[in-house]
Amino acid sequence: MSIDVQRIRAEFPVLRQQVHGRDLVYLDNAATTQKPRAVIDALRRYYEHDNANVHRGVHALSERATAAYEGARASLRALLNARSVREIVFVRGATEGINLVASSWGGTHVGAGDEVLITGMEHHSNIVPWQMLCERVGATLKVLPIDQRGALCLDQLDALLSERTKLVGVVHLSNALGTINPVSEIIRRAHAVGAKVLIDGAQAVAHMPIDVQALDCDFYVTSAHKMYGPTGIGVLYAKEALLEAMPPYQGGGDMIRMVTFERTEYNELPYKFEAGTPNIAGAIGFAAAVAWLSAQGVERLAAHEQQLLDYATERAAACDGLRLIGTASRRATVLSFVLDGVHPHDLGTILDREGIAIRAGHHCAMPVMQHFGVPATARASFAAYNTREEVDALFAALAKARALFA
């Protein structure tokens, strides 16, 4: 069933504006998505009516804020199909989720001589925390390479996995290439050697249904702001037994049960990992985004985005001098490319003057750029509110850019 794009667009106030005298065409959704009215309203409503600290107050506002905050946790549990809300830890975003796992789980389960395996298409957020861990404990970081189309070289996976492999970190949907990785297969093969698996779902959750139990992943992280929610909030899913055995990531208020100067007894899950006053408003906005996404139907939105990506890919093939970076058979939302004779940054500036927002750069995935031998790419990325006409506007602007540089 197709979606009514105009009706969806009407729910996003930011889209109703002109940039440099042109209707805004927002194609930088892999960086962050825009927010629907429902999310903006939820944030405002919270601050106007319910603002209070959570978990401690006995007054009405604190009880309302606590109920809303814990309700948000329940929404995320349902969205990801986790077994329990005890497995849902609020963090600042996917980056903090990975750092939490690398620091807490990694610090106690990865030692000298062990290995962490990541892939050649990871975002810096799924590279650097592991590098830091490996350096600290004397472990080795291994990398599963990618091929010329931007797909993982799965045939090399088994050779890289061994009983030394403690953790495998894989991006679900690549922000630089759009590749959807066969994570179930990777999880199965990693588990066969006893490794745990962390899936970086920062890009994925807005574009495909996620079932952490079906995937059987050990850790899954994502950020609200890439799925129509606010910035500064994200979630770490982890299997309860793993969280139970992990030491706290940060110390402070809320993560304790009892404190004396001699010792501290930690709070139960998931609070053990949520030190300090959390991003209450963010969690409430996150829940509103989840509700919005679920009401639309992730699969319906994804089907619409896939049509846009297919159409854009078709237009790209017919565009003289354009080279797509990332042509794996399973892709979503991202069209990454370079244009002969026009550097991506110049392209970004030129398109901006046409009212079109794209991303130009290394997309926090410098090793991907090195693999393809380009300093940067231009990236258009689609969301539920984008239209076929906007794809046309993109390609009209690309033609203009080439003419300007001819």
Next chain:
Amino acid sequence: MFDLRDLYQQVIVDHNKHPRNFGKLSRYNHEADGYNPLCGDRLHVYLDIDASGRIADVSFEGEGCAISMASASLMTEAMKGRSVEEMREVFDAFQRMVTDDLDALPDEERLGKLTVLAGVREFPSRIKCATLCWHTLKAAADDTAEVVKTE
């Protein structure tokens, strides 16, 4: 309405396509690296300063956007034969030009042909592309060992 052609003037497009003084000098006594971590632009400047403090020759290598390539190319053309002291004056005038108010007139006398880059002041995110080569040149003259970063 601002025209893109004001930024991407024909001179800039031409210098981007055919950068002047591109490549390593056969003889040089100063050099420096420049890097813009935001966009990945990399530059290397080679400088041959003679005994009297005059820039006998200057060249650059690297990759980057049209603004950074053209700026480096124009810079090498403008600086060849000038004294290091003059180079510092032009450096200051160039910095002023690209960060000035939109209606301020550039110092044409000092900057000459370099005024074609005045348009970048309209594009705050692109100013560093134009100034990277100048910082790198200055670092080369000062024999700064560290890589020049625009961030």
